[in-house]
Amino acid sequence: MDNSFGSIFRITSFGESHGELVGIIIDGVPAGLEFDLKFIQREIDRRKPGQSHLTTPRLEEEQVKVLSGVFENKTTGAPLCLIIENKDIDSSVYEKYRNFLRPSHIDYTALRKYRGFSDPRGSGRFSGRITAGFVMAGAIAKQILKKYEIMIFAYTKSIGNIIDKREYSLKEIKKSFELREKSLIGAIDQEKSKSMELLIETVKKQRDSIGGTIKCIVINFPVGKGGPIFNSIESNISKAIFAIPAIKAIEFGAGFKAAKMKGSEHNDPWIIKDGKVQTTKNDAGGIIGGISTGMPIEFTVAVKPTASIGILQKTVNIETKKNVEIEFSGRHDPCIVPRVIPVIEAMIANVLLDILLLEGFIPRVLKS
Amino acid sequence: MDNSFGSIFRITSFGESHGELVGIIIDGVPAGLEFDLKFIQREIDRRKPGQSHLTTPRLEEEQVKVLSGVFENKTTGAPLCLIIENKDIDSSVYEKYRNFLRPSHIDYTALRKYRGFSDPRGSGRFSGRITAGFVMAGAIAKQILKKYEIMIFAYTKSIGNIIDKREYSLKEIKKSFELREKSLIGAIDQEKSKSMELLIETVKKQRDSIGGTIKCIVINFPVGKGGPIFNSIESNISKAIFAIPAIKAIEFGAGFKAAKMKGSEHNDPWIIKDGKVQTTKNDAGGIIGGISTGMPIEFTVAVKPTASIGILQKTVNIETKKNVEIEFSGRHDPCIVPRVIPVIEAMIANVLLDILLLEGFIPRVLKS
Amino acid sequence: MDNSFGSIFRITSFGESHGELVGIIIDGVPAGLEFDLKFIQREIDRRKPGQSHLTTPRLEEEQVKVLSGVFENKTTGAPLCLIIENKDIDSSVYEKYRNFLRPSHIDYTALRKYRGFSDPRGSGRFSGRITAGFVMAGAIAKQILKKYEIMIFAYTKSIGNIIDKREYSLKEIKKSFELREKSLIGAIDQEKSKSMELLIETVKKQRDSIGGTIKCIVINFPVGKGGPIFNSIESNISKAIFAIPAIKAIEFGAGFKAAKMKGSEHNDPWIIKDGKVQTTKNDAGGIIGGISTGMPIEFTVAVKPTASIGILQKTVNIETKKNVEIEFSGRHDPCIVPRVIPVIEAMIANVLLDILLLEGFIPRVLKS
């Protein structure tokens, strides 16, 4: 249960950061999908480290391999097993700091839960690297959703205090895929991007780290899917999103801003436009009563600053039970935000595909 | 699946706003719990309408009844069925507006999902009234958690732009139960409370509504519970919380603020204090790597303004497919925040008890 | 989890034999089903006691009530709550034998599991009466399946050593609904029925009880549903069937006979008949590789003799920890087989509908 998610399209995560591999089992993949390894690889490459001077230099190639579920280059309806092997591993660091609890890191909580048995190398199961599995599954889900014109787009909305406050129109979003490519950090606004990059460089020099926010927009998700109570789209998305390390908040549509608004401001008026029922604005984030409105699904998440920093910190030596000050070293991302973007997209793809399979909107065998 | 939540302590919601009743089945209740109907009633009374001039005047008594799972006033290990009957029902309003889509209301999404078959009276399954079931279950969960000294406290942090920014110490929280009682709207700070009440009165006069935020704190939750990936405490809490109508955002610990922070600011230093490993501050909100740190679990949610307002709004006549302007009438809460507080507490109780049962921390039969 | 079953069409059982009621929550009922209370009542009446001199004389009326999920006499997509109240209760017996473990009864296992907290009156949650909930859910499922021409028929195949060995053809089965009505004990063959009735009367006079077998046949279940591994139709059916008290065995198709057969005998030859792929015989019971073949699904279950008998038995006084001999009194069925028939049918309806909803074969909203 702990490592599985979904009802029909069900992913099961396994592997460790410095073990042999990181992988994902994907059950419930509709049969008959053309297997596009290149696309999965491209998605993985978006997440992998070492893409710019702003990320951790772990330089391994992350080559996706498929171990099951594909025959004559099509999915068979059987579970897919997708893996990437771990190669560029340096586990020396953890030995050095074994007795010291890294602040805001999982050393202490893992110790208490697993009583010393969890794999500490590279944070083991708690590593961001585990999310590579989510991305591989998401790449499969995205391909299926694309057949139904459903597209998912996430971008860096803020790094520290530098915020891209603009509300992009649907048209602008569709043009933004390219703009995002040009940004080293997954932003749309190229000027903001430069400022954000500069900020990251600065904290990097300080051996510090910085947080940020990511906005995600889903286009063409059909109306009338999801449901009230525990089947709400927000419930399903949030459960999945908080499985990603470093996420500490999520808001749908106007989110926390809604808490400051009056009903007369917040309510999205219905309108007939192009013969379709729509809303004139989208403070609901495309979801009312847990059900999709047919407007874009929109949400924003907060990514905390990387806990690993190279600055003197107060902490505890768990062996001696003494308070100490210590400077941890080791490679890390000064800002994890850009690398979380494809993970957010992947997770939302996994969630939404599962909903559409459960509702019978997408069939269990794809039409050729 | 849609109406059930939890693994061992599993609640199943049923009933409609204007049907016969609203109820909850609670499976997995440990055997041997003294059944305290009065406490459940008290919790329900905290949520019920008509408690002050600031809430909707639906004036019915909400009397909790137990239909199964109790023998000689103790829980038996069998599923509990708890209900409240619906009495003060006026469904005339929905007839009047049947063809008009209330903005930010479930009329359109329900129509598209259920194709006209869903119960529209008083919003049926989408009504806030459904949460009475969550509260009854939560009252059971709270009693069990209390045996392990685990306490849950939520309060109104903001209404509109009036915000109680104070970070209360653990000591202060323990004293705040009484203060909250004194406030008409579930706030701690009595001065802020007055301003918030005034604001609600003002929007009420305007036939408008207003949103707000609720902060929830869990004290004495044991360290080392929860897990990484899909078993994270944040995943479980958020899935449950977004089952509550009107919630549009959640943040744990520093939440969105974390996105603006450097690692050196955000990291919570570990310290040995009173012989125990603790942190000097709690920006993590008591959860690292999805696992409890032993510090208080803290999160804040955004409640959107009530969608039902008595002001002229643009919308659509779904029968004629025409754009129209219309003023909806009918009783409603100008601000739902105070009544959501016990629902938040209840849901978190349900979630946390389930985690502790799954981990074997709390046994399936209570010691007498 | 303990009291719920199914993925989309999900039933949750509650209530006790001598408590206020026995009920069932049915989640995932497709919206738009005409609610036919009379049919549900008829199904319940098939299971209720006191129908002939061969069953227990508990003479209460079992009146089905619907508490939620129906609006304007159609299902709404919300969970249905169906109940029957308990009226003709006599719990004096359990008091009398409180310290004595009835052989092959749940006294000891319940004691050990719930440590004395379970409701002992009328066997509480362990009573056959709980299956009334399954029957009510099954009545809903049957109505939906019927729209797809899927019919379920179970009958008494044997009582004690009196066995109806005949393999009925599909045509004969279709005619057998009426024949079964004529039999006091749910048999098809009227002569065998008389012998079986006589046997039951004989054991009844001896204050003893007798077991039997029930065969169940599903007609028109579509080909290609179910799946290998844990989604096999056999897995799903058997899990559901063993939730019925007194069932101790199940076999599909040739079942245990298959263990004595050669492949050349057991294999069902494929044949094109009426333009359709069929098999010339059906030792597979309509399921190969966990998937439906399009032939009738056939299985047989063993029902053990009622544990409650009025004959001197050896057992233990659990308080004094002494071996004793004791004669239990109290009303009971000399043979529970006839009353289990509608329960089997109901359970299989619940299982098969869930499979067809999961595969998208039956939609979530029915066409009017």
Add this chain to the structure above:
Amino acid sequence: MDNSFGSIFRITSFGESHGELVGIIIDGVPAGLEFDLKFIQREIDRRKPGQSHLTTPRLEEEQVKVLSGVFENKTTGAPLCLIIENKDIDSSVYEKYRNFLRPSHIDYTALRKYRGFSDPRGSGRFSGRITAGFVMAGAIAKQILKKYEIMIFAYTKSIGNIIDKREYSLKEIKKSFELREKSLIGAIDQEKSKSMELLIETVKKQRDSIGGTIKCIVINFPVGKGGPIFNSIESNISKAIFAIPAIKAIEFGAGFKAAKMKGSEHNDPWIIKDGKVQTTKNDAGGIIGGISTGMPIEFTVAVKPTASIGILQKTVNIETKKNVEIEFSGRHDPCIVPRVIPVIEAMIANVLLDILLLEGFIPRVLKS
């Protein structure tokens, strides 16, 4: 869902008969278990083909590899991934018979479910080879159960009409592990074993196959585990057992014999013996009301004869839609019973461990 089983100890099966590998993900493995690859290998070797002249000659080595979840030779609490690679593959046969539906084989049902996309090589996901994953998981489960003295023993009870009718005492079972080793086909009684072997040789010469039954006994399973309704031990066991290809029936304790018995014969008298509550016989198979009695859990399953035989059979050419007669060739087991024994044991270990974890009887981290 389709390929996963269990609540806490949760296995997820993947891989194909003639793909790269067959594997299993095991979530919920308690942390701190000494990882004993040799034991897992021994269990796999019990299932693998080519052990005697009576099984299929697929001669590959089946080498177990662990890919995740182990650190410093102990389980970490993370999911284990165990695999065996496929080497000795000959998929030429399926090409030859592509258009012919093998009788009682999955050709037709798989075709209808997956519409031609499923992997046909060596029966793909439907192959008995998939059960190697169950065996690897079971080997882990067995090791944990063994710490609590719980032992699982299955043996060949019958092949065709040759039946070992003896009811072995607990003492005899404990001595039977060695006897079973001596038998080529997993029987206890050495004379019966010889007759069974002869029978298998005979059908082999006839290019035919033969079915049989396996009896399984669980010793020292604690009293008071499991539950009524959907959590019954029978429900959980049967769901798991029917995931094994070729199983067509299961009976607990007296099983189908119970259907012929009177209550006075079938009821197991309680007795105080060695200071413990026991029964003088065990027709209940160690389970009453779905809950363990503390007596051995006993059940018997029917294994159908291998569908693959080398004899002329009537069937259909699915392309031409014509009835044909055809003789299929290809290597196969004349009797699969002996190789199913370790699979049964493994599955029951998986099920029972999950129950004991859910009840908190076995902790999530093992004591060192």
